[in-house]
Amino acid sequence: MEQNHSVDDSLPEMSLTGHRIAALAVHLFTASGAVLGLFALIEILRDDLPAAMIYMLVALAIDSIDGFFARRLAVEEFAPWIDGRRLDDIVDYLNFVIVPCVFIWQAGNVLGPAWLAIPVLASAFGFSQKEAKTDDNFFLGFPSYWNVLAFYLWLFEFSALAGTLWIVGLGIAVFVPYKYLYPSRLTNPALRHFTSYSGLLWAIVLGWTALNPATASQYHVAELSLAYPALYLGLSFKLGGLHRG
Secondary structure (H helix, E strand, O other): OOOOOOOOOOOOHHHHHHHHHHHHHHHHHHHHHHHHHHHHHHHHHOOOHHHHHHHHHHHHHHHHHHHHHHHHOOHHHHOOOOOHHHHHHHHHHHHHHHHHHHHHHHHOOOOOHHHHHHHHHHHHHHHHOOOOEOOOOEEEOOOOOHHHHHHHHHHOOOOHHHHHHHHHHHHHHOOOOEEEEOHHHOOOHHHHHHHHHHHHHHHHHHHHHHHOHHHHHHOOHHHHHOHHHHHHHHHHHHHHEEOOO
16 A cells, blocks of 8 residues: 655645545455455354355455555555554455465365465465565565465365365465566556456356356356456466566
């Protein structure tokens, strides 16, 4: 949530107060993702994986757009006592690592709980790297999208062995210095908007698939939804690649 604006001291006091309230609202919006993560965990424990997936997708949507509001409303200036990056990392670690791991375990897509130590530990180190994001706005190493893996392992009913192999492979990928797309930081406005709107469509399609498995299976909706992850990886390959810095 980097900001480069300066506070205008000539702003009326009410206007400045309004900006501060708006900045705090953005932080609250970001933090609400953690509440959704909690609700997702409750649904997983209830063995209601479709409902859990909906909460996880909404949390993912919040994470995708909160940075835009943070930059637009200059939260670092108007609420400087809150570290937006740290807040975002806390929420992301819950929603992109812990919740998906519990989801994967409940869905039976891993050989045993010990294997889930791989994403938990790998992402802990991944999130704490000083160069978790590159200077040219890419994620460095697999960006801990364990929630996306959890969705597809469950939707495609992967075996526990296959799921474990995916976990091991992506756990290694966290440490490979490959540059992955950071959609909301793309410098090309047209491409940024395209990836954002197509990502929103992808989330809606996946949510519908979770709630309507029979119809979705009939029309291979889950398979078709793979077009967006393929697009993401293709753009990462074209625009990112190995980090040589």
